[in-house]
Amino acid sequence: MTENFAEIKNLNVTYQTKKNVFGELQNIYAVNNLSLEIKKGEILAIAGESGCGKSTLAKAIMKLIDAKSGEILINGENVLTLKSRTDLKNFYQKVQIIFQNPYSSLNPKMKIGKILAEPLEINTKLSKEEINKIVEEKILKVGLDKSCLNNYPHEFSGGQRQRIAIARSLILNPEFIIADEPVSALDVSIQAQIINLLKELKEDFNLTFLFISHDLSVIKYLADRIAVMYLGEIVEIGEKEEIFNTPKHPYTKALLSSVPELISTNKEKIKLKGELPSPENLPKGCKFHTRCPYVKEKCKTECPDNINFSKTHRCKCFLYYN
Numbered sequence: 001m002t003e004n005f006a007e008i009k010n011l012n013v014t015y016q017t018k019k020n021v022f023g024e025l026q027n028i029y030a031v032n033n034l035s036l037e038i039k040k041g042e043i044l045a046i047a048g049e050s051g052c053g054k055s056t057l058a059k060a061i062m063k064l065i066d067a068k069s070g071e072i073l074i075n076g077e078n079v080l081t082l083k084s085r086t087d088l089k090n091f092y093q094k095v096q097i098i099f100q101n102p103y104s105s106l107n108p109k110m111k112i113g114k115i116l117a118e119p120l121e122i123n124t125k126l127s128k129e130e131i132n133k134i135v136e137e138k139i140l141k142v143g144l145d146k147s148c149l150n151n152y153p154h155e156f157s158g159g160q161r162q163r164i165a166i167a168r169s170l171i172l173n174p175e176f177i178i179a180d181e182p183v184s185a186l187d188v189s190i191q192a193q194i195i196n197l198l199k200e201l202k203e204d205f206n207l208t209f210l211f212i213s214h215d216l217s218v219i220k221y222l223a224d225r226i227a228v229m230y231l232g233e234i235v236e237i238g239e240k241e242e243i244f245n246t247p248k249h250p251y252t253k254a255l256l257s258s259v260p261e262l263i264s265t266n267k268e269k270i271k272l273k274g275e276l277p278s279p280e281n282l283p284k285g286c287k288f289h290t291r292c293p294y295v296k297e298k299c300k301t302e303c304p305d306n307i308n309f310s311k312t313h314r315c316k317c318f319l320y321y322n
């Protein structure tokens with residue numbers, strides 16, 4: 001059995017907003033009692049519409065925003081309790097993130113060589129020569145030429161900038177990379193190149209990936225397992241084949257139905273109705289009930305628990321209760 005690299009237990013991430021004109025505040029749940037395990041060496045994809053909490057989850061794991069409660073265990077250590085500089089430094093050597101927009105994630109005033117060297121200068125005691133050697137190795141690894149180290153980010157195309165951002169994410173030899181919609185800002189013609197690069201790097205550096213995307217075609221190509229997220233909760237999780245061949249949750253079926261080439265003619269198709277409700281007005285009971293074609297009275301007031309279909313496949317839906 002493959003060991004878990006990371007375990008997220010009962011994670012809640014909230015933000016505060018004004019409840020009324022008197023300035024009273026209320027907690028809005030962006031991630032809601034979420035539990036998930038990430039196996040060492042796998043690519044776990046998180047699928048779901050924009051606004052369902054995928055990026056909030058990524059930021060909470062990276063400690064870019066505070067979690068309200070729960071645990072995020074990486075190699076058994078709860079990252080939510082890390083406070084000291086040394087602990088945080090060790091954490092950011094192990095865990096890196098690639099963002100959607102490579103331009104805003106690269107300092108426009110720094111040359112690429114400096115952008116790549118800086119994490120090594122801050123986090124290691126390597127000599128200048130040793131740092132230069134690693135920087136050159138990494139830029140070649142992502143398919144760019146050494147000559148680009150003397151240029152600024154604005155001198156590159158979107159695809160090249162994302163390659164540079166990937167090189168930077170690799171510079172400290174991390175074990176785990178969170179890729180948050182890494183190709184959705186790129187031209188379709190470039191997307192496949194970046195996806196193939198990530199796949200290649202995963203093998204070469206023995207990486208574990210959390211891959212966040214709204215694009216099921218990309219997920220189908222890249223992922224080992226898939227977790228489907230809706231309004232801050234994982235509503236279904238399973239091996240890629242389980243999710244694509246035998247989806248259970250009506251929301252998963254609706255997402256698959258929206259990509260005709262992913263769903264065979266004999267599969268049930270569900271048209272997704274309406275907009276994703278705002279987290280400020282979270283529905284009671286099953287959060288999907290306002291859009292679900294199978295909604296029953298019970299769904300409007302009670303939250304379904306996970307039902308297991310195999311050791312790896314589970315979903316939250318009353319349809320499967322006896």
Ligand code: SF4
Nearest residue numbers: 286289292299317318
């Ligand atoms: Fe639909 Fe009810 Fe299942 Fe929710 S629990 S997905 S509302 S059938």
